Amino acid sequence: MLTARKKETVFYVCVVTLPIVQFLIFYVYANINSFTLSLKNWTAAEGFTWAGITNYKNMWLELTTPNTNLNVGMINAIKVYLLGWIIKPLQLLFPFYVYKKMPCHGFFKIMLFLPQILSTTCVALIYKYVVDQVIPEISFLYFDKRMMGMLSDPNSTFWAAWVFGVVEGLGGTILIYTSAMSRIPETLVEYAKIEGCTGLKEFTKITFPLILPTFSVYLLLGFTSIFSATLNLYTFFGSGAPIQTVGYYTYVMVVDSSGYTNYPKAAAIGMFFTIILVPLTIVMRNILNRLTPKVEY
């Protein structure tokens, strides 16, 4: 007869084995394989051959040469991240509006959450039709002014794609922040109200400091995905976008690859940005941990 502990161990092993094996194959091995891929080249005739650090050299050359895809992609990725800071106050003030149950809060909560439900692909393509066809047509028919579509015009592609990304992503954290805010003790808010702390003052003095730990986690997560941003470019343009981001560039490289030709280059780019980001993430995490007070309520 098996003892209770042994039975428990058998049960435990049965439950965790498959997910752990999956992790070992699709995360650990995938990353090791990606690293070795970055040191190889592939041709249809010869298959994979070792290439040393050639892919890294080529990648560095492309990265440091102005106006190349990778160079532009990196600049745009950083631009998207920095512009994201403009949106941060809204990402906090919208949930605060909902949390304080201000006029139409229920409707706004649903509208902010809606992009998480509806197909981004469909909404993105509708957006593309509107900005690239409907608006230029209205401009010509009613204002006698010819204009290019905002997404098609390379001068405005970035901004048109960015605006769409903001609209789609604005509500992404609404539930998390509203939840964190709703945990703030009512007595504390009431006491602050008696002291004359209402409106924006309540947000800056009470609400924000108390949800700072949640905010810092999302700040860090935003930082870790800095080079993964694609601005929905593949959805808008397929492989032929007039602008680049690192995420989009490497994605297209793999999707459009003839055989495995582009895989080593994409792997080298991925490895390079990972090596850059991991220490920065650790540093940022430590800074955030120091700056974020331990809050219990």
Added chain:
Amino acid sequence: MDGGIKPIKSGLNKKIKKNLNPYTVLIFTVLLTYCVFQIALLAWGLIKSLHDPEDYLLRGTVSNWPDKFSFINYIKAFSAISITLERHLGGYTVYLAEMFLNSLFYSFGCAAVYTMTSCTMAYVVNKHKFKFNNVINFIFWFTYMVPIMGTMGSTIQITETLGIRNTWIGMFIMKMTFTGGNAFLLFGAAFRSIDNGYKEAAIIDGSSDFQVMVKIMFPLIKGLIFTFFILGFIGYWNDYYTPMIYLQKNPTAAYGLFKFNNNQSQGTNFLTYKLAGFMILMIPTFVIFLFAKDRFMGDLTAGGIKG
């Protein structure tokens, strides 16, 4: 009746006056603009999807208000929207109806596998004391916080080596993970809030560990399991990136519509059909949202047990 309405009106006015400050007005305006933007996009898509195709082609413009409305696009979409796949002997055309079946299977399967994997892993880590729990927690937090890029080529290569690319089983194996989302965290929080007494009493009564998990613990958090399953279902239903890479031979509706839309040779002739296709794709998730919004908004914000 009149006497009953007046106090409500004055109460509402009082509430509005109380909240009327520059901050409220500013945020209200921004939120309203945001909503108008969203609604305008969807409204244009809906109106054009109902635009009679002959009238649309006759007018030749995309911005005008339709003279004739018709549901014909919604019927025609099922025969007009198609993609051709390369199979052993020549091509094989997949129409929207088959794509929807694929979407249903893909979304249901992936959501079920991911939700149950996260749930069972969160359960054993929080309700069974083993040193290996630390490893599982470390794996979760490491993958959550450490960004690793550019592994897509490597993963494709692995699925091809294992012979599971373009197979349903391969797709589901790839989703058998507890990392890469909040489910493991929230399930963990829910299990931690359940008294261990339930488990101990059941063990004394002769239940196995498996029975405790399935018959006692899972029912206690069935609301949260349902929420994650539905949210997962919606996410996979809308996902075209993954099927495009790993399920090309079984195209889902999201992937099929994306591919059909990107076929430049059609110009805008098929615009009304495409928009009808988009609307058809969005209807199921929108309906689910309407019926379950309170449930999953509540469950996700509470993160706790709901009966």
